[in-house]
Amino acid sequence: MNRTDEFSDIRDIADSVCNQSATPEQMAKLDVLLKGNPQAQRFYQEYIELHVQMSSEVVPNFEVVRRRMMVDEVIVRPTNSGAQPPLENSPASTNQPTAFNQSSSSKSDNSIWPIIIAALIIIPLSVVVLLQFLKNDNYNNAPAHILSGQLQINGLGKIENGHLAPGDYQNIQATQVKLLSGDILHFAEQSSFKLYNATEIELKAGSVVIEANSKNNIIVLADGFTIHSNGDNVEIDLANYQPTIQAQGRAVLIPKRWRPKHYWSFDGSNDRAIDFSGDATGIVSKGAKRIKGLVGAGAFEFDNSKDARINVGSGGGTVPASGSFAVTDGVTIEALIIPEYSGEGPKNGRFGEMDEIFRKDQTDKDHRMLLSFQNDHGKTNLRPAGEFDESLSFGLYILGQGYHELKLPLDGVDGRPTLAQLKDGKMHHVVATYDVKSGLKAIYLDGKMLASYQYPAGSKMLSGGSGLANIGNSPNQPNSAKEAYAGVIDEVAFYDFALPAKRVYQHYQNTKKGRNYFGLTPSAQPLPETIQIRLLSEQIIKLDPSTGLPVD
Structure with missing residues (x-):
């Protein structure tokens, strides 16, 4: 297929959108068809762009090419895309046809009719699409019109x-554009956008x-x-490094990156720890017992024995920087815990008791x-350096720096809990992050950043x-x-x-309400491809430019 x-x-539905006849029911159906389906979203965008290209010129700049392989294939492509420049002193540039050329010509004569038929279909169709817009009596069906200011065409487009x-x-000065729906778009100076239809633009x-x-x-x-x-x-501003949004309570944000690479919710009922976001399903050893979940149906209780482990594999890695545990932009390790660390x-x-929450090594x-939880002395790879007793430790390798561990001392100082407070039998949320762009390495406990270390910005791991x-x-x-x-x-x-940090805090708040990190009802189902984050009323929200997630 x-x-x-x-x-x-x-x-x-895209055809109806292009000719401005889409009904509200069709648009609602389109939202359902596109939601959580990147392939469908990509098809829709490419289909709309093809329509824009075909409707932007009176004489379409396309040719129809028929290739004979194992099966016949009709291709629509820009004119001259397959033409090669003449090569100096090449035999192909002479006027004397070879036997091969004569044979090819004969085959071409036999196959000319399919080409003509395809051309007769495609060229009139594209002209009709354009003329539909150019007719004066169809201006009312244009997806938008300019109320004030001026716009320039930036590549493909048409202004009549x-x-x-x-x-x-794009514009040079502030511009107001009224959509067919009646909604008005106020563009600040030096803005550029792509108009898809009467309800969709790309800023x-x-x-x-x-x-x-x-x-x-x-x-x-x-x-x-x-x-x-x-x-x-809604106000959307891309002028600064961190985009900002302000809305009134009904608008929603769909971030580009929010989904973990791997996610073990432990809500399945079989003998494996299913990865509901990737392909690293874990093998459960006998020292890990499935119990009622801290969130959702399941969790695991570890008995502090050699068999207290869930092996989630290598992520397909073979050499450093390979496999699904290889990261380039940064990393986050997140878990809910009830620790019994001694x-x-x-x-x-130098080394006392160690309890690993997550470790990739060998x-x-x-x-x-x-x-992990640690109690050790005399380590030289700590950043910041120091001597710590009971602590949470986050270790990884930074290029140009080496392998370092960040400690969160469990000492009851500066808002940090003691180990006894952490062993209160209640659920606690622990998160470790490293951001390559900023160089910030951090450990969070119950939604608060309680330990950090600053590397030079851009330090890769x-x-x-x-x-x-x-x-x-x-x-x-x-x-x-x-x-x-x-x-x-x-x-x-x-x-x-x-x-x-804002998202870490929100994840913690979601778990306190009995939901998973993402505000969804826990289930033994794969995570969706997209999520919607409702924008709070009248608040200016800054977004992380690489993920689209709120940062404050």
Whole structure:
């Protein structure tokens, strides 16, 4: 089945969108068809762009080419896209046809009719689409028209008597554009955008204010996020490094990146720890017992033995910087815990009791990652340096720096809890993050950043490889309880980016309401591809430019 057949319902609605005849019922159906389906979204956008290209010129700049292979294939492509420049002193540039050329000519004569038929279909169709807009009596069906200011066409597009066809536009001065729905878009100077239809634009630069004069859902796409106005007045500003949004309570934000690379909610009922966001389903050893979840149906209780572990594999890694645990933009390790860590210090040597929440190691060596309870002395790889007793430790490898661990001392100082306070039998939320762009490494406990270290901005990390990852133990200690976890672990998530502090806090608040990190009802189902974050009324919200997630 080709893509056009696979997405035939979307194609039919897109045709209605292009000719301005789409009904509210069709638009509602389109939202359902596109929601959580990146392939469908990509098909819809490419289909609309093809319509824009075909309707932007009176004489379409296309040719129809028929190739003979194992099957016949008709291709629509820009004129001269397949033409090669003449090569100096090449035999092909002479006027004497070879036997091969004569044979090819004969075949071409036999196949000319399919080409003519295809051309007769495609060329009139594209001309009709354009003429539909150019007719004066169809201006009222244009998706938008200019109320004030001026716009310039930026590539593809069409402006006739102030009416806009789908296409790319930019301005020099402030401009007001009224959509067919009656809603007005106020573009600040130096803004550029792509108009898809009467309810959907892509903001590429500058800022726009949606003045809602209808209950229509105006969709604004941007690099990193999408906004659904849902009838709200909305202001979107891309002028600064961190985009800002302000709405009135009905609009929703759809961030580009929010989904963890791996997510073990432990809500399944079989003997494996299913990865509901990736392909790292874990093998549960006998020292980990399934119990009622801290959130959702299930969690695991670890008995502090050598078999207290869930082996989630290497993520397919073979060498450093390979596999699904290899990250480039940053990392987040997140879990819910009820710890029973003893906190016992070193007896002989430097290392006391260690309880691993998550660790990827073995052949990774210095490229390992870990989040664990520790009590050790004399370590030289701590940043910031110091001597700590009971602590949470977050270790990873930074290029140009080496393998370092960040400590969150459990000492009751500066808002940090003591180990006894953390062992109160209640659920606690622990998160470790590193952001490559900012260079900030941090540990959060119950939604608050309680430890951090600043590396030079842009300091890259190295991870991945063939080493195994374990939840609740160290893969380096398959026959030892030295690093085995004691207590309950639930909702383990691994991200290939750093969660912003605001999002960490929101995840914690969601779990206190009995929901998963993402505000969804817990279930033994894969995470959706997209989520919607409702924008609070009258608040200016800054977004992380790489993920589209709120940062404050």
